[in-house]
Amino acid sequence: MTDPARSCILTRERAARDHLVRLALAPDGQVLPDVRAKAPGRGAWIGVTRAELEQALAKGKLRGALARAFKTGEFTLSPDLGALIAAALERNALDRLGLEARSGTLLTGTDKIVTAARSGQVAALYHAADASDDGCRKLAQAWRVGSDREGSDLKGLALPVDRPILSLALGRENVVHIALTDRAAAKRVSDALDRWLHFIGPESSPAPCDTASQGASAPRSGGEPEAVTTHEEFE
Template sequence: MTQQGATATLPEPEEAEADFAEAPETGPLRRCLVTREQVAREEALRFVVGPEAKLVFDVAATLPGRGLWLSAKADVIALALKRGVFSRAAKQRVEVPADLAGTVEALLLRRVSELLGLARRGGGAISGFEKAREWLVEGKAGLVVQASDGSVEERARFIGGRAVGVVSPLDAAGLGRIFGREHAVHVVIAPGKLAKMIEVDANRLAGVAGRQTSGHIAPSLNTVEAGLGET
């Protein structure tokens, strides 16, 4: 995998057509149409050509049709638009949203928010420093979700050096709305499928937004909902 900041020799646009025809949609790896690198399915974005030849971001990777895959990175999406790889790979003219990265980011953030809400309603998530840290100390944490605008020192103190996945897809106000309070900085998700899904989508979101999964200022949920209303 090419490291960020290194100069990469990318394939010519025409090669995307062959990759699309040859790359299988089975197994743990998917081939990125832009870089032609094989990446883990969890680190990639799936698109399909929908009705009227419009490109659709398949956020859950479940829609019918052959998938067109990109690495979940902002610069890869930008280059895909510049090179027109979707139309080339699909061998037809495909209508692509003008703000594709923004659409993908908004849908991923909505999905993460919905998954967090599902975990809360099912009793598989808890918020608040003391209650959440109790789960963490007792080994009941499959994932830690921390507000992106919380104190770095407080977030580190909460983790206490424990080996656990940490993501920060939302700010404190956004997390608070999901957990029925004004603000929420620390959330612990119980081990299981939901924890894994939240971690995967939060990391994909961070890649698309061009930031790390922690230590960043995430958009508020209100901003995302407004953006989706415009798409």
């Protein structure tokens, strides 16, 4: 089923709702992120980066757009809304990784990932922000060999969180590298990461290991990637 499109209240550009972030009006009048689009009542959708959102907030454009979407001016906008959205998107992405870990579609540990990669079982590859260059290169090479893509620039994506945060999210010790072995799982993770990384912007997404996104994020146009190669209610 095609994901229904929504319009960003600031740019008026349309995109699949899974590529946007919903803002909802809480019972106490606060505007809060609803990244899982489950909160009741009126909502408004945004597809801008954090920098763009904070600029619109400072200039009053966000308030005007929300007033039109909510059909009321009776709400409170926190000056920290950008930080709240970023935190909610990060939590959503890490929760998604945790779910895949519990379902058995996620591998950690260099040796296990190398073995899976060389046998063509890896669909997506991610690294902690503080992963070593050597470790990233070793896994990237194994992935290229197993994917019959030697000589290409196929490599994993460095996430903007360090190993203690990844370890906590997955309930495992010392998580430095992550591989997904199921294409559907890789797509689910990619979608969650795409929204988060798009919102925080490239300046907030460190890329050690010489890692670069190679389709890890689903295209913003909503197109299907050739392969997933990496990239609530009121919060």
